[in-house]
Amino acid sequence: MKLLRLLQWLLGTLLGLGLIATTVAVIITPLIFGLLWAPPRPNVEVEQPLPTAQTATSPASTSPAPVKHGRVTYAEGLRVRDRPDREAEALGSIDFEEVVTILERSGDGEWVKVRTQNDLEGWVLAFGIQEQ
CATH class of the missing domain: 1.20.5 (Single alpha-helices involved in coiled-coils or other helix-helix interfaces)
Structure with missing residues (x-):
């Protein structure tokens, strides 16, 4: 028992x-x-559209476009590519909080062409750049 x-x-x-x-x-x-x-990719909308490639190089423009700067807001940084395409060759990267010069925006608005302080020039995804 x-x-x-x-x-x-x-x-x-x-x-x-x-x-x-x-x-x-x-x-x-x-x-x-x-x-x-990793958290999902943020969906950031730009309040003021950046100039497109067509308007930035317009011959009718008599005064030079003002220089625009932006700051990398994506915590993991951004890849710089040779053309505005996710499959394009990566030229380098930009760190979080780095300030860049904004040169132009792709026609679809998804990409921004930038120049870094180290003179690296290429395309990055626009959601990761906040215009200053």
């Missing part, structure tokens, strides 16, 4: 601990894995 009660106690304890461990794992696992992936 004592052996039966001991087995019942042991089985109940193990099942109880297993249930507690499973509940804790179900609650904590999404929290842990949620921290492993």
Whole structure:
């Protein structure tokens, strides 16, 4: 009789601990894995459109366009590419908070051509640049 009660106690304890461990794992696992992936890409809208390639080089313009600067706001920095395309060759990168000169904007508005302080010139995704 004592052996039966001991087995019942042991089985109940193990099942109880297993249930507690499973509940804790179900609650904590999404929290842990949620921290492993990068956050979704921010969708930033530009309040004032930057000049496009066509307007920046317009021959009818008599006065030079004002120099515009921007700051990298994307925490991971931005890749500088040789043309406005995600498959284009990467020329280098720009760090977070780095100030760049804005040269022009692609026709679709998704890309901005910039020049860094180290004279690296190329295209970056516009969502990562905040005009100053």
